[in-house]
Amino acid sequence: MATFISHSPEETFALGERWGRLAQAGWVVALQGDLGAGKTQLVKGFACGLGIAARVVSPTFALIHQHHSGRLPLVHLDLYRLETRAQIVNAGLDEHLFSPPGVTVVEWPERWLSGGAVVPMPAGWRWVQILQTGESERNITYEGIES
């Protein structure tokens, strides 16, 4: 487990960009954090690090955005509007959560963990938690990603 203190949206972008350059096929990166924590900001950097030129915006309403112009295909999920694992499966999104051909980044991954009696923590996921510790300060803790 490692921690990065970000002092600006640009620093969060730069961290994501570094991870995007390191990313390998099959990665699933779960991004936890409250509304406005900076999950999408991190994904913008991640996409840039993968060489994706397209503008990255939050898939809050679409649930999923896919980008194919980078070194690896990137699937960007935002599960905020779904409540249970069943809803995620019904929306056909679960296929992206395990061994994707490219890389999947997931905002609100806890939606997958709720609504089940026995809930194993998916072993292949890389976890990132963003805590807002100030107006523009964020405490970013992560596991499974080299820094």
Ligand SMILES: Nc1ncnc2c1ncn2[C@@H]1O[C@H](COP(=O)(O)OP(=O)(O)OP(=O)(O)O)[C@@H](O)[C@H]1O
């Ligand atoms: N250090 C920082 N890192 C990231 N974002 C920051 C930072 N400081 C301020 N911000 C601001 O916080 C906001 C983060 O918004 P963002 O859309 O990335 O959040 P989110 O976690 O994706 O929220 P949501 O759950 O609504 O999707 C942006 O307006 C950004 O400019």
Ligand SMILES: [Mg+2]
């Ligand atoms: Mg977001």
